[in-house]
Each structure stands twice: as C-alpha cells, then as structure tokens.
Amino acid sequence: MYCNNVEECFRQISTYFNGKSTGYALVFDTENIGVYSEVIQRLEADKSKNCMFVSNSCQKNELPDIDMCISEISKSGDFVLIGSSQALMLKSERDLENHVDLLFEQSISGHALVILNYCRRYIKKFESRDPRISNRVLLVGGGESPIPQIEIINESMNTVENAFVGINGLLAYLERMTESQLKEHRILPVKTRFRKRFFSQAVFQVTEVDGVYESLSKKYSDIAGATEKNYGTEVQWRWLNEKMLYHKSLSSVVKDELGTTSNFEVIIQDIDLQNEPYKSWLFWLAIKAFGTNNPYLNMVISGSKSVEDFEERIYLDLANADVNDPEFEKMYAERKRLLDKIPENLPMLAKYCERVGKYEKNAVYYLTDRSENEQYEFVRYLSIYDYTDDELFRAVKHFSLMLSLYLQPFVFDGVNTKVSEADVGLRDVLTEYFQEYKVQKVTNKIHLDFENKVNNYAKERPYNKLRPRSNIVSQLNKTDSELFFFDALGVEYLAFIKAKCEQYGLVVEISVAHCELPSITEKNKEFIQYFGGNYKKINELDELKHHSQVFDYEKRKEPVHLFRELEIIEEELRRIQSLLVQGCMSKAVIVSDHGASRLAVISGEENDSMLKLDEKGQHSGRCCPVESDPQIASAAFEDGFAVLANYERFKGGRKANVEVHGGATLEEVLVPVIVLSKRPENVEYCFTDPIIILKQKEVATLTLYCNIPMNKPRILVGQRFYDGEFVADQKHAKFIMPELKRSRNYVAELYDGDTSLSVSLEFKVQKSMGQEVDLFA
Incomplete structure (x- = not known):
C-alpha cells in the first residue's frame, strides 16, 4: 500500500496494531531519510510498542544477530523492528533481498512492524510474484536520499576523531539518522577489526582509511600535484575528503568555502585563525597549493610547516630579512597590511620586538606604528642610538606617516609670522628652533x-x-x-x-x-x-x-x-x-x-x-x-x-x-x-595684471592671485621655473622674472612646489612708450 504522507501511514499502522493478528508482520519502507527519521521518532515515543533495534543484538564489535531479532518479534506482543535493512546493507544485496523475502514468509503470533530503508525494489519484485503482499506493505515517498558512505578505520588508529566504535555503534547511528545529519556527514567513519574486503559485497560504498590523503591524491590531480601528506593531519584530510564529495577539484572546494582561489591576502581578514580550525587549515592549504601574488605571504607559507605556525610566521618572518635587501620595503609594507587585517596578537608582537633587537639601530626599520609595543620600541631605539638627521627622517618616514608629518619643517614666513622690518631674521630663527626642538622631542x-x-x-x-x-x-x-x-x-x-x-x-x-x-x-x-x-x-x-x-x-x-x-x-x-x-x-x-x-x-x-x-x-x-x-x-x-x-x-x-x-x-x-x-569647489587663479609694461632698468614682475591660500606657488615660463613670494597674504604671490625682456605673449604653467596644477595662464610683456622698438620681437 502506498501512503501519500506520514500521517496516512500512521493511520494504517494504528489499524494494523488495533486489529486481530494477521499472522504476518507489517513491512514499512521509504527511500527518504527525512520520512524515515520522523517515523522512528514517533514510534519511539509510542510506549505501547516494544521497539527493538538490531544494533542492540551485536556482541562487542561483531555483526548483529538478525535471526534472533526475527525470532523475538515473532512472539506474542506488539513489536517494532528497526535497523535490519541497514545491517544487511553491510553484507550484500543478496542478503538484503533474502531478508525482505523472509519477512513476507515469516509467521508471527502477535503484531510486528518492520522498518526498512532502501528496499523498495525488492518489495516491488515480491509484490509482482504475490499481489497479496501489498496488503502487508506500507510505502512512503518523499524523494530518494543519497546512501551514506562507510569508512573503515583500524582499531589501532588514534588520530581520527568522532569515529563510531564497532559495528554496533555505526548501526545505532544509522538507525536514528536524520536528514540534517546525512547532509552534514555523508561519510561515516567506524573503528572495527573488520577490514574493507569483508564488506566487498556491501550495498554501502565502503572505503578504508589506511590513507585518506593517498585516496584523495589518486582521485584529484590538483591535490596530488600541489600538496604533500604532511600538510595536514589525518583528521584534516578526512574533513577535506568529505567536502570533496560535492566537488571535482581542490580549487572548487576552496572557491566554495573561501570564495576565491587567489587574492588570499585580501580574504585573510575573513579567517579567524584562532577559532575556525578547518577553515583556517583550508586557507593555509590553498596558499600552499596555489601560492599568492604577495611575496611576503609566499615567504611565510614556504617556511610554514602547518597552520599552527602560520600566524606566528606572519608576525615573525620579517625579523629574518635583511634591511638592505631590495625587496625589504615591499615585504615590510605587505606584512603591515596583513597584520592590519587580523586580530592583534600581543604575545606575538612582544616576541617580534625582541627578535628585531638584534639589529641594534637598524631595528627601527622593522617596526610599524600599528601597535603601542612597536611605537614604544621605535622611540626607545631613537633615544638609545645616535642617528644623523638623514637617518632619522628616513626611519620616521618609513615608520609612521603621522610622525613624518609632525617632523616636516614649518616655515615661519612673512604671512604667518608678522614682525617689524628690523626683526625679519627672527622668522628663520624660529623655523630652525622648532625643527630642532621636534627632533629632540622625538x-x-x-x-x-x-x-x-x-x-x-x-x-x-x-x-x-x-x-x-x-x-x-x-x-x-x-x-x-x-x-x-x-x-x-x-x-x-x-x-x-x-x-x-x-x-x-x-x-x-x-x-x-x-x-x-x-x-x-x-x-x-x-x-x-x-x-x-x-x-x-x-x-x-x-x-x-x-x-x-x-x-x-x-x-x-x-x-x-x-x-x-x-x-x-x-x-x-x-x-x-x-x-x-x-x-x-x-x-x-x-x-x-x-x-x-x-x-x-x-x-x-x-x-x-x-x-x-x-x-x-x-x-x-x-x-x-x-x-x-x-x-x-x-x-x-x-x-x-x-x-x-x-x-x-x-x-x-x-x-x-x-x-x-x-x-x-x-x-x-x-x-x-x-x-x-572648506575648500571651494572651484579654485581660481589669475594674474592681478596680465600685462607687464617694462620701463627702463625695470624687471618683469607678475602677481598671481588665488581665491584660497597657496602653499608653494611656482610658475614655469618656457624652460625656467620662478618661485613666488607672498604679498601680504598667501592668496597673492609675486614673481620676479629678469630674463623676460622681449615684448611678446607668454604662457605660465602653474605649480605647487613640484606638483603641476594643470593650469595655464597667459600674460604679455611690452615696453613702455618712448623706448626703442625691438624689430625682431
């Protein structure tokens, strides 16, 4: 009898148990693990029936005694037999088919419900032989669930976690397995004295862990070509093996789990190296296998023996690099970016600071401004060693943008520091004084x-x-x-x-x-x-x-x-x-x-x-x-x-x-x-008077105006630069150009220091009336 749902099925079960004994067991089967687990849970909750689990008939690490179970449910009473199909799937398809045949032939004194799994085709076969059987069968659909795989582990192996102990442990799990458990764990490891060859005829796919890595290497070429067995523990390789069931390559697993097979230095911020052991290991393994475009991360991974030393090497490996290496600056910057993306590890920082101490005054080039530990060490080295000004400014620029900006000279000039004409020299005194003061403070x-x-x-x-x-x-x-x-x-x-x-x-x-x-x-x-x-x-x-x-x-x-x-x-x-x-x-x-x-x-x-x-x-x-x-x-x-x-x-x-x-x-x-x-949206430049009238013995002079204060105004006329001198404020800058003596039109390219402002202004030089006309102008 085919039932549309579990409720209809239980109505038939109630009718069977409440009626007179038919002399035969009622056989239930489903191919859907969700339906199966719901039925088992409801039957266990029904205390009016004696639920017998085949796993309980196993001696220690032996196969179950199914004949004894059949004999028991044949007695007078209300029985439910669970797990016989799973037990016989370990033996062979023939044994499973014979068991189903026996269930239809076995006479009983009371009532018995036998719960089967993945046996529909045998039931259909026997129904075609004897249509009367259909009255003693309950079939429920719901979609066919995949059959789990069994992984045999030698009893002497201690490296595999969460393995079932003995055949009875495995069967006990199978008898109550839920849909979510099957989805999460398709491979079921079991420690047993039996070897794989004992299950050579099993309906389950049975593998043996004498080497999960070896098995993966045979099946997946990118694992064989890019990894080594010592890259992972037995537990880690088993975890990957289970993930590989849904993928055709290691790169596919990495893409699915990490989101990329490259740019690992970018996604490191999404990896919790302390609390996500399997994800962290896969991340580490992926870098080992595929490499990165980041030379520092490649250096770290090449020396890393396992994921356990990975974070430590990110922190410490730069301490082994030579500051004079042409690649040092790049490695330093990449390490700094990596550390910005992972949680701060204070013990590692302390260890790093200790290690770079061997470089004495050059230790400053190994430190970053990202932690208080390193900030302290940096200024400590500046205080105990002597540095030239060039060495100091180079070290500070390398170490910290903020500190570098602090140490930039501030020029006390005619705009920001007003003094009498007799005291203009004080500006240079102040510029020098505060630059020296800042150096000594640092x-x-x-x-x-x-x-x-x-x-x-x-x-x-x-x-x-x-x-x-x-x-x-x-x-x-x-x-x-x-x-x-x-x-x-x-x-x-x-x-x-x-x-x-x-x-x-x-x-x-x-x-x-x-x-x-x-x-x-x-x-x-x-x-x-x-x-x-x-x-x-x-x-x-x-x-x-x-x-x-x-x-x-x-x-x-x-x-x-x-x-x-x-x-x-x-x-x-x-x-x-x-x-x-x-x-x-x-x-x-x-x-x-x-x-x-x-x-x-x-x-x-x-x-x-x-x-x-x-x-x-x-x-x-x-x-x-x-x-x-x-x-x-x-x-x-x-x-x-x-x-x-x-x-x-x-x-x-x-x-x-x-x-x-x-x-x-x-x-x-x-x-x-x-x-x-706020800086205006449109910054405007112009000459206060774009026409220069040259009188005798005078030099060409222009005044540039900007609607915001300028910094270091310069103009390029022809091939020559001219520096501006502020007039009254930083919005007006005067340019003196003694080389411009011919009457003609000129173009000035505007600069702020050495940076082009991409602004061009025209101006004109002409001689005053009464002067000799230049016929060749």
Whole structure:
C-alpha cells in the first residue's frame, strides 16, 4: 500500500496494531531519510510498542544477530523492528533481498512492524510474484536520499576523531539518522577489526582509511600535484575528503568555502585563525597549493610547516630579512597590511620586538606604528642610538606617516609670522628652533648647542617681537565662525596640522602669536571675549600632558605619548572638517592658550635661586608667585610671577610627568591662531595684471592671485621655473622674472612646489612708450 504522507501511514499502522493478528508482520519502507527519521521518532515515543533495534543484538564489535531479532518479534506482543535493512546493507544485496523475502514468509503470533530503508525494489519484485503482499506493505515517498558512505578505520588508529566504535555503534547511528545529519556527514567513519574486503559485497560504498590523503591524491590531480601528506593531519584530510564529495577539484572546494582561489591576502581578514580550525587549515592549504601574488605571504607559507605556525610566521618572518635587501620595503609594507587585517596578537608582537633587537639601530626599520609595543620600541631605539638627521627622517618616514608629518619643517614666513622690518631674521630663527626642538622631542635628547640657544633666549626673550594673540584674534572676521579653544596646542604641531588640513580638503590660514606670561590657562583666556564667550573647549591635549594615567616620564622616559598627541589633534580636525562640510559653520577658528615643553621635563634641573614654591607641584615649578622682580637672569617677571625661560624649575615644584608649561621658553609661549574653512569647489587663479609694461632698468614682475591660500606657488615660463613670494597674504604671490625682456605673449604653467596644477595662464610683456622698438620681437 502506498501512503501519500506520514500521517496516512500512521493511520494504517494504528489499524494494523488495533486489529486481530494477521499472522504476518507489517513491512514499512521509504527511500527518504527525512520520512524515515520522523517515523522512528514517533514510534519511539509510542510506549505501547516494544521497539527493538538490531544494533542492540551485536556482541562487542561483531555483526548483529538478525535471526534472533526475527525470532523475538515473532512472539506474542506488539513489536517494532528497526535497523535490519541497514545491517544487511553491510553484507550484500543478496542478503538484503533474502531478508525482505523472509519477512513476507515469516509467521508471527502477535503484531510486528518492520522498518526498512532502501528496499523498495525488492518489495516491488515480491509484490509482482504475490499481489497479496501489498496488503502487508506500507510505502512512503518523499524523494530518494543519497546512501551514506562507510569508512573503515583500524582499531589501532588514534588520530581520527568522532569515529563510531564497532559495528554496533555505526548501526545505532544509522538507525536514528536524520536528514540534517546525512547532509552534514555523508561519510561515516567506524573503528572495527573488520577490514574493507569483508564488506566487498556491501550495498554501502565502503572505503578504508589506511590513507585518506593517498585516496584523495589518486582521485584529484590538483591535490596530488600541489600538496604533500604532511600538510595536514589525518583528521584534516578526512574533513577535506568529505567536502570533496560535492566537488571535482581542490580549487572548487576552496572557491566554495573561501570564495576565491587567489587574492588570499585580501580574504585573510575573513579567517579567524584562532577559532575556525578547518577553515583556517583550508586557507593555509590553498596558499600552499596555489601560492599568492604577495611575496611576503609566499615567504611565510614556504617556511610554514602547518597552520599552527602560520600566524606566528606572519608576525615573525620579517625579523629574518635583511634591511638592505631590495625587496625589504615591499615585504615590510605587505606584512603591515596583513597584520592590519587580523586580530592583534600581543604575545606575538612582544616576541617580534625582541627578535628585531638584534639589529641594534637598524631595528627601527622593522617596526610599524600599528601597535603601542612597536611605537614604544621605535622611540626607545631613537633615544638609545645616535642617528644623523638623514637617518632619522628616513626611519620616521618609513615608520609612521603621522610622525613624518609632525617632523616636516614649518616655515615661519612673512604671512604667518608678522614682525617689524628690523626683526625679519627672527622668522628663520624660529623655523630652525622648532625643527630642532621636534627632533629632540622625538629622540628624547637635549643637544648642548640647543640648550645654549635656550639659555640665550631666556635672557633675550625674542617672543616679545611677535604680535600678542589678542591683537590677531581681535582683527579676525568672525562672521559665521566658531571658536575652538585648544588647550596646550603649541606651534610645534603646525606642520602636522597644515598637512592634515590639506588632506581633508580644508583651507588653512595660520598666524603665530605669543601668549601672556606666565603661560598658564588662567592668564590666557582673553581671546574668548572676542567670540561673545561662546566656544568649544578641547582639553584632551592638556590633560594628556598633565594628568595621564598611562604616560609618566618618571616610569617611562621615551616620548611614546607623542603618538597620542597627534591622534588627539587629528580627531579634532576630523570633527571640524565634518562640521564645515555639513554647513554648520563657515569657518572654524582654533586658538590656543599656551604651548608646552617636553625638553624642560627631560632636563629636570632645579633653579639655584632662593625662590621656593610653597604649594607642592604648582605648575611643575615653571613659575613662582613673587611680590617683586627677583632679578633672575633666566626668568621674566610678569603679573606677580617669576617665569623661567630656560629648562629649569623652581625648588618645591614637582616634576612634570609628560610635558610642562607655565614658563617662557619659545615652545611654551608661542601659540597659533588658525582659521579653517572648506575648500571651494572651484579654485581660481589669475594674474592681478596680465600685462607687464617694462620701463627702463625695470624687471618683469607678475602677481598671481588665488581665491584660497597657496602653499608653494611656482610658475614655469618656457624652460625656467620662478618661485613666488607672498604679498601680504598667501592668496597673492609675486614673481620676479629678469630674463623676460622681449615684448611678446607668454604662457605660465602653474605649480605647487613640484606638483603641476594643470593650469595655464597667459600674460604679455611690452615696453613702455618712448623706448626703442625691438624689430625682431
């Protein structure tokens, strides 16, 4: 009898068990494992029937006694026999067919239901022989499920996990197997004393694991040609073997599981090397088999013995490379990109830092700025070894873009630093001073000649030649602008700020001023009044310098805090850029109250005067309240304070833990006023007067105008470059061209430094009336 579904089937089963015994068993069969498992689960839940599993008739690691099972269900009572077809599928098709025949001939005293699997063709054969059999048969469809494969494993092998123990263990699983289990595991491993030849006639496909790898190699040419047995454990090869059932090649499996058979350096971010063992191994195996376009990853994989050492080699293998190797820079960059894509492994980073120490001063070329460990090691090497300026800038450029931008020179020029005509030389002094200061801050050293400069400036106090901050802020156009009060932002960061603003598409206008003494916040907030008291206060930089729980000079001398300083500035510039782009304001005005000195912290010297602070730690001893001028050569007297202008501190002042202010060194006193705006969509260039009229003994001069401040304006006329000189502001640049003496039309190609702006402007040179006409012009 054919049943359309399981419900109809169980109605027939109930009718059979509730009626008089027919003297014969009721035989159920389905080819669909989902239907089969549902029927078994419902029968097990029916406590009115005695469910007999053939697997229970097995002695230890022996075949089942099916005759005993048939004899048992032939007795009086209600029985269900499960697993006989699976057991006989291990023997042969003939034994299975004879078993079905016996079921139809066997007489019983009570009721018995026999659950079969994959036996429909035998049932049909016997039905054609005796049509009466159809009344004792229940057939349910649902689609034919694949027959699982059996994998025989020698009992002595301990490398295979999750194998069934003995034939009874295998049969017990088959008797209750579900559709999802079959889908997940088509190959069923079983440890047994029987060998494959014992199952030579079995309906199941039976293989033997004396070598899963060997079996794979015979079947798949790309595994044979591109892998070795020691690339995987027995368990890993067995996992791959099961995956290969649905594929025709290793590359097909890799494509299905990983999404690609190339670009492995890109998808490494999708691989959890710690928590996805099989996927990680397949990833490793795929690189072993197919290679990559990434030389560093190829170097790592060539030395890797297993997936277990793979991550370690990604971290450590560069430590074995020669920094003078022509490929080193490429390997360094590729390792850096790889590490950016995988979770940080702190023990591996520590081990790497230890290993590169063998290169002494060249160890800096092996480090990246991607971790605090490496940042610390980098500045530590800069502090313990001597580097020339060229070596330092090369190492910094190699190590960190942010630090490289910080160390770029900032030129104090006629636009950003207004001084009297008599003091124009001060601009070059400041340019040199702050470049030297930054180098010493990074290398954690004070050079003797620089300290002598500081001591001289402590007496000369050249900062007084610059404009006071209030003079600059009071003259700003504040229409639709917002004030950002950036506490402790010194001029040392201007090169970094300027570079970042260019990167973010911001127009930056910088003015350099001096703050009031002492260089402490409460004495330097006068600029707030010019914005009606409305401002955003940015304290993070000042908090880092004074109250850091992480950075402390007494515990760690190296200036690793500098990386966080630059991050704070960059984060704030990003926020400002976002506000400008969103149209929340037209301009952002950044004003600082004071700068700070790292070198005064490194110096650690005490002033030998009689002055002593009463309050422990007040301003780290850089200034001391006094009633009258104490006449200290290295200290200014301002607003009731003696203010040190060298690198000393007054007695009683506690040592600063990161950086210090309150004194009168140039880095403490000089402050920036920065106006930021969004770069206009259309940048326009023109000459203020494109016609040059040459009078006798005069040289050709042009003034270029741009609607945004320019950086390093240059023009190319013919084959000659001319550098521009700013006029009043950075929007006007004057070009002096003594070589242009003929009356004619010219074309100027515009440049920013060495970068072409792809802009061409025409201008004309002509001689004034009354001069001799050039007949050959």
